[in-house]
Amino acid sequence: MASQSVKGGKVPKNLSKIQKKNSKAKSERKFAQKLQNCDPNSLGKMLKKNRKTKHKNKEKLKKNDSTVQSIEKEVPFIPNSGVSSNWKNLLKNLPKEDEGAKPKPAFVRRNKNGQLITNQPIKHPKAIQIGQKKKPLMKEKKPEDSEDKSDVWFDDVDPMLLDSEKVAINANDAPDALVKTNGFTGITKILGMDCEMVGVGLGGTDSILARVSIVNHFGHKVYDKFVAPREKVTDYRTAVSGVRPEDLQGAPQFKEVQAEVSELMAGRILVGHALKHDLKVLFLDHPKKMIRDTSKYKPFKAAFGGRTPSLKNLAGRFLGVTVQTGEHSSVQDSQAAVRLYTMFRKEWEAEREAKQSKNKNSKKAKPKPEKFNVTKLARDSLEKRAMYCPSDSDED
16 A cells, blocks of 8 residues: 555644754754854844844843843953963862852661760750761960959969969968958857967976967967966977967966867867877867868878878978978967868868768678577576586585
């Protein structure tokens, strides 16, 4: 059979589509070739030729032409010969202004332990945030030179310990070096005490009380009296004690001073250096749990190789203050002892509490001996049993 003839001489629809595609491709190729070597001045003419004007209003076309002309004026003319390859490569690598940091996609997942792992801020007790920048830590501000050092006197860290290059202050030259000037001047829960003795007996070897000084928690003097000697003084020890014969003339009696000191000490923490000697000459006793002796504090001993340190060495190393350079002052010594305790008060008390709790636990762990319960039968047999049974030899 012969191929079927086209009805009415019409072209099939498929052929018309193919022709349109071919014509579009040819026009695009020509337009691309013209754009390769073109001037900006001729850009408007080329756009006019290839524009498909479907609009019927001529006013819209005129507006479009004016925008094209403005663009042409703004774009500078750069000849092809003047552009280098380095400049082109630089333009490719430069970031575009419109492009910003792309946000990371949010995710949430749960691990084997039941924790939520996410990169978003979530208020959840088991949430773990990943990939978020940590805020920089604020740098500590250095204290200014104009700051009054008395404001940080009783803080945790002493400024004297930080400035190791500074020369130690002499307590005799600066009487307020061991006193908080704006502190409370009355009696506090913590008291510091020191005594001065003079020698009696043959060669002045025995000691009796000559002076008592008590200061409060802030170093202010609350009690300071000389004591009339009960025996003949053979050695005043002035080079060390600072006591002279005229100081003891008209001084109060020992019993009076003893009663006043005992009343002040009652129910308060007593701080001092080698307090057993002071309490011995006062003929007084104080509960062990209420005594803070700087000569027995273990960290102070460790700082001097396990030996018992003197108050002079402790004050020079930890306080930066020199004491006992000549004649001793019981007021200065008690102030230095209180200052040392105040500096390490938190550690000192925490150590005591830990020791007490340890002792309580060890007492609870010890098993009590079991009591032997005597039954009624055994008790009856013991009562009926004869206290003495004659032996065979006695019968003979």
